[in-house]
Amino acid sequence: RSRILLTADSFHCTDEKGEKGPLPPTKVSTLLTVALFVCVLIISEQINRYFITSYGTDLHAVLETERHRHIIARHVGVDGFACLIVAYIGFANKHLIAECMTLKRENSSTDEGSLRRIYTYQPRAHQVLLCFFAYQCKNMYDTIVWNDGAIFVAHHILAGLTAWLGMYPGVAGMYGLFFMGISEFSTLFLCLLANFDNDFGVVGLDEAFPTTRIILAVLFVVSFIAVRIFVWPVLTYHFLKDCYYVLKRNSERETTAVKTTLRVMMTSSVGLTLLQFIWLGEIFITAKEEISKML
Numbered sequence: 001r002s003r004i005l006l007t008a009d010s011f012h013c014t015d016e017k018g019e020k021g022p023l024p025p026t027k028v029s030t031l032l033t034v035a036l037f038v039c040v041l042i043i044s045e046q047i048n049r050y051f052i053t054s055y056g057t058d059l060h061a062v063l064e065t066e067r068h069r070h071i072i073a074r075h076v077g078v079d080g081f082a083c084l085i086v087a088y089i090g091f092a093n094k095h096l097i098a099e100c101m102t103l104k105r106e107n108s109s110t111d112e113g114s115l116r117r118i119y120t121y122q123p124r125a126h127q128v129l130l131c132f133f134a135y136q137c138k139n140m141y142d143t144i145v146w147n148d149g150a151i152f153v154a155h156h157i158l159a160g161l162t163a164w165l166g167m168y169p170g171v172a173g174m175y176g177l178f179f180m181g182i183s184e185f186s187t188l189f190l191c192l193l194a195n196f197d198n199d200f201g202v203v204g205l206d207e208a209f210p211t212t213r214i215i216l217a218v219l220f221v222v223s224f225i226a227v228r229i230f231v232w233p234v235l236t237y238h239f240l241k242d243c244y245y246v247l248k249r250n251s252e253r254e255t256t257a258v259k260t261t262l263r264v265m266m267t268s269s270v271g272l273t274l275l276q277f278i279w280l281g282e283i284f285i286t287a288k289e290e291i292s293k294m295l
Contacts, residue, residue: 002028004036005130011123024121024170030130037134041078048077060208068202072195074142079191082135083184086128090181093124097177100238101231114242117174118262119253125173129163132180136160148200162268165261172243172265178235179269186227189220217290221283228276236273240266 005011005025014021025033052069062068094101100117140156142148163180166173193216196206206213243262246254 002026002032005029005033005127008124008127011127022121022123024126024167027168030126030167033130034134034137037131038138041082041135041138044081045073045077048073062202062204062208068205071146071200071202072205074146075191075195075201078135078138078142079194080188082131082138083188083191086131086135086181087183087185087188089124089128089131090177090183091185093177094182096122096124097174097235100175100178100235103234103237111245114245117238117242118172118246120174121170122174122177125176126167126170128181129166129173129176132176132184133160133163133167136163158268162265165264169255169257169261171258171261172239175235175239178231183227183232186220186223189216189223192216193220217287221287224283225280229280232276233273236269239269 003010003025011025012022013025014023049069052063052072053066056063056069056072063072099113136156136159140153140160143152143156159180163176165171166176166180193213195201196209196213196216198206243266247259247262
């Protein structure tokens, strides 16, 4: 039965007799909920526009320009708000992937554990993936409207596709709690910090609110290192290990769709893990330049 998934329990579906479960919701239910979440993000953006226009124009002249207010509303009301939601859901359910947040693999290295993490449907993980997918849909529209560039379009397509594959055919969804949930905690601060970027933010905002910019930058660097440098590689290690085992099994359960999905996810995971360290290097270079300006 198709319906909008309004509560956490609504992601816990069963068969018609109510005997088998939990099962994933129908694709129609997921798409209806995606549409609702996109509407929520649009409303959040409009609310932020209203409050910035009503109460922010007196703070500084840079906020008197309508385009500037709309840029901030986008980064706060859409990007920041969406990242906060998926990060909160992921963090609230971190116990579901706690076994993979350490290199001590006594409880996570068994074959049964690999199969469970790859194939078992986890309602809260589906919720994270759904919200993340909806965010990428809204982000794609904004990227085109604001002319962010082709690289951002490609990112949203790949990120959205990965989230959808985690829901349907539905493999490795549990890992979505971290990679598309908890890890977005650092992205939250990056989105807020983007307001101060001269290319994708508001020109002059860094000079108008230098202290706010510094605070956000520090929060971003700390959260990035903690989540994406220390924890991310550990989760990637367990994810790749689980995928290798499942692909090596080559049973009837490993259909062509499952194999293709896992290989796409593995390739994406390795690439993104390498990018974390490349970005870390860029962060250190930027931080050095900023500190030099202050001295």
